[in-house]
Amino acid sequence: xxxxxxxxxxxxxxxxxxxxxxxxxxxxxxxxxxxxxxxxxxxxxxxxxxxxxxxxxxxxxxxxxxxxxxxxxxxxxxxxxxxxxxxxxxxxxxxxxxxxxxxxxxxxxxxxxxxxxxxxxxxxxxxxxxxxxxxxxxxxxxxxxxxxxxxxxxxxxxxxxxxxxxxxxxxxxxxxxxxxxxxxxxxxxxxxxxxxxxxxxxxxxxxxxxxxxxxxxxxxxxxxxxxxxxxxxxxxxxxxxxxxxxxxxxxxxxxxxxxxxxxxxxxxxxxxxxxxxxxxxxxxxxxxxxxxxxxxxxxxxxxxxxx
Amino acid sequence: xxxxxxxxxxxxxxxxxxxxxxxxxxxxxxxxxxxxxxxxxxxxxxxxxxxxxxxxxxxxxxxxxxxxxxxxxxxxxxxxxxxxxxxxxxxxxxxxxxxxxxxxxxxxxxxxxxxxxxxxxxxxxxxxxxxxxxxxxxxxxxxxxxxxxxxxxxxxxxxxxxxxxxxxxxxxxxxxxxxxxxxxxxxxxxxxxxxxxxxxxxxxxxxxxxxxxxxxxxxxxxxxxxxxxxxxxxxxxxxxxxxxxxxxxxxxxxxxxxxxxxxxxxxxxxxxxxxxxxxxxxxxxxxxxxxxxxxxxxxxxxxxxxxxxxx
Numbered sequence: 062x063x064x065x066x067x068x069x070x071x072x073x074x075x076x077x078x079x080x081x082x083x084x085x086x087x088x089x090x091x092x093x094x095x096x097x098x099x100x101x102x103x104x105x106x107x108x109x110x111x112x113x114x115x116x117x118x119x120x121x122x123x124x125x126x127x128x129x130x131x132x133x134x135x136x137x138x139x140x141x142x143x144x145x146x147x148x149x150x151x152x153x154x155x156x157x158x159x160x161x162x163x164x165x166x167x168x169x170x171x172x173x174x175x176x177x178x179x180x181x182x183x184x185x186x187x188x189x190x191x192x193x194x195x196x197x198x199x200x201x202x203x204x205x206x207x208x209x210x211x212x213x214x215x216x217x218x219x220x221x222x223x224x225x226x227x228x229x230x231x232x233x234x235x236x237x238x239x240x241x242x243x244x245x246x247x248x249x250x251x252x253x254x255x256x257x258x259x260x261x262x263x264x265x266x267x268x269x270x271x272x273x274x275x276x277x278x279x280x281x282x283x284x285x286x287x288x289x290x291x292x293x294x295x296x297x298x299x300x301x302x303x304x305x306x307x308x309x310x311x312x313x314x315x316x317x318x319x320x321x322x323x324x325x326x327x328x329x330x331x332x333x334x335x336x337x338x339x340x341x342x343x344x345x346x347x348x349x350x351x352x353x354x355x356x357x358x359x360x361x362x363x364x365x366x367x368x
Numbered sequence: 369x370x371x372x373x374x375x376x377x378x379x380x381x382x383x384x385x386x387x388x389x390x391x392x393x394x395x396x397x398x399x400x401x402x403x404x405x406x407x408x409x410x411x412x413x414x415x416x417x418x419x420x421x422x423x424x425x426x427x428x429x430x431x432x433x434x435x436x437x438x439x440x441x442x443x444x445x446x447x448x449x450x451x452x453x454x455x456x457x458x459x460x461x462x463x464x465x466x467x468x469x470x471x472x473x474x475x476x477x478x479x480x481x482x483x484x485x486x487x488x489x490x491x492x493x494x495x496x497x498x499x500x501x502x503x504x505x506x507x508x509x510x511x512x513x514x515x516x517x518x519x520x521x522x523x524x525x526x527x528x529x530x531x532x533x534x535x536x537x538x539x540x541x542x543x544x545x546x547x548x549x550x551x552x553x554x555x556x557x558x559x560x561x562x563x564x565x566x567x568x569x570x571x572x573x574x575x576x577x578x579x580x581x582x583x584x585x586x587x588x589x590x591x592x593x594x595x596x597x598x599x600x601x602x603x604x605x606x607x608x609x610x611x612x613x614x615x616x617x618x619x620x621x622x623x624x625x626x627x628x629x630x631x632x633x634x635x636x637x638x639x640x641x642x643x644x645x646x647x648x649x650x651x652x653x654x655x656x657x658x659x660x661x662x663x664x665x666x667x668x669x670x671x672x673x674x675x676x677x678x679x
Contacts, residue, residue: 071400072400072401073400073401074401074639074640074641112638112639119433119584119585119586119614120432120433121430122430122433122434122435122584122585122634122638123430123435123637123638124637124638152430153430167638167639169401169640319425320425320426320427320428320429322428322430322435322437322634322637322638323636323637323638323640325393325397325398325400325401325640326393326397327391327392327393327397327398327636327637328390328391328393328428328437328439328637329393329413329422329427329439329442330425330426330427330428330437330439331425332422332425332427332442333425343421344421344422344442349397
């Protein structure tokens with residue numbers, strides 16, 4: 062509840078055109094928005110709000126948060142468009158899936174804190190459900206294959222905190238769990254940029270049958286010690302991930318999702334219990350103080366059932 | 369050039385466009401989206417005497433053309449507000465109206481007294497109407513209690529006093545009368561309407577607090593009706609209209625119904641620059657209409673009903 066202001070100073074709102082809105086898996090779409098301003102500014106792990114309703118329409122009323130999937134550049138390497146990948150789960154995403162190329166959408170961002178610079182050594186991403194989406198841009202950045210947040214690529218020096226690949230991670234692996242193979246979205250995108258992908262499905266229709274955290278448990282048991290572990294997915298999965306990693310001395314971050322009405326810190330909808338340095342627990346806004354938190358700082362629900 | 373200045377009791381504003389408490393954070397969150405100095409004024413999130421954690425999540429849920437919230441006055445308390453937020457708020461270049469909620473009358477008075485000593489505040493808005501806390505704030509349902517509170521706050525604090533009233537009463541007029549008689553400079557109408565969303569499959573309310581306050585375009589007709597009722601009963605009382613205001617036409621509807629100023633609330637959530645856009649649109653619309661001063665349209669609504677003539 063401490064209202065401190067990692068307010069996204071660079072965030073702004075505008076109407077942008079839909080360039081593509083294509084199905085890439087069951088109930089899963091990739092939306093490409095013509096927005097060079099956002100494309101130049103946004104960092105891996107940050108998100109944007111998209112209002113699915115037509116301009117002037119009151120229903121669905123609110124915007125929805127989406128993690129940056131990737132930034133598209135033109136032939137000269139200048140950022141031109143922003144991609145998000147979403148699963149249709151409710152009224153907002155169902156309305157979004159109806160939007161066609163050329164239509165205008167209201168968009169605001171970049172929002173949230175994003176990930177820090179690349180750790181030296183191998184990194185493992187653990188994704189559940191639609192939680193793979195932040196890891197494409199993150200993998201490209203941490204592997205030194207793409208720079209983000211350049212205000213004017215190639216001309217101005219990057220602003221402080223920009224995601225420029227000066228040093229990079231030695232390898233990146235995505236452990237990706239979904240209910241069934243038809244929901245796997247973007248696996249080739251990850252492989253094409255050099256991220257190793259290992260899959261788990263609840264029904265065994267692809268990869269390991271079982272939880273994605275079991276893939277990580279096996280690797281840790283075999284002695285793998287990545288320089289960093291990053292998770293994104295349902296909170297029960299993230300709670301299991303945090304418990305699994307805790308005994309090892311491996312830094313682990315999680316990117317949280319929560320219901321948001323605004324995305325920029327005004328509504329106080331998206332709070333999560335975060336352990337403070339003094340040991341107290343305080344409710345903090347995912348949209349401005351997150352969405353990326355140290356897994357050890359999150360006060361996970363004690364009753365979290367197995368995911 | 370339209371004259372946009374409006375006067376609400378002792379409070380003078382450069383234009384009638386305010387932003388509603390609880391929808392604009394502590395204002396600094398909005399600096400990237402809105403030229404704050406252009407607004408008639410800003411009202412940061414409600415401050416309570418002591419820090420409050422607020423309610424667990426889910427705290428909000430979207431409904432048809434609206435949303436329910438049960439944030440529960442999550443805030444860090446009056447001391448933190450004075451030390452951390454007021455120094456920033458003094459720099460925003462427009463009227464700052466602090467919004468306070470006490471668990472009892474004494475807490476309201478104590479906070480108003482503290483804020484009355486602070487430089488840089490234009491007014492104090494009393495939140496006697498939050499539906500999302502379990503005790504104390506129910507005093508907004510009781511006309512006598514509202515009157516007594518306004519009277520005590522006025523004697524403790526030299527700033528203009530605004531009472532933000534709840535619509536969750538059978539008749540809002542006696543509450544507004546009590547606030548007016550006690551010397552309130554204005555009343556803000558309306559806070560959120562109590563509502564509920566249900567997940568029938570889980571047999572549970574959607575919100576952690578079970579019920580919440582409805583806001584957004586869905587509540588505009590109720591808010592307009594209440595503003596009009598109070599304006600007719602109390603033509604001398606300044607009213608600030610709130611409820612589903614997103615565009616200039618919404619603002620003008622409230623103003624002709626009797627509001628001297630308006631607050632943009634939930635619209636900020638789904639269109640962050642809504643308040644500033646509304647101000648631009650409002651200026652354009654008034655110019656087109658040939659209105660020289662916005663105050664000339666306040667309360668100009670006439671009833672369609674033909675009075676029944678006694679035989």
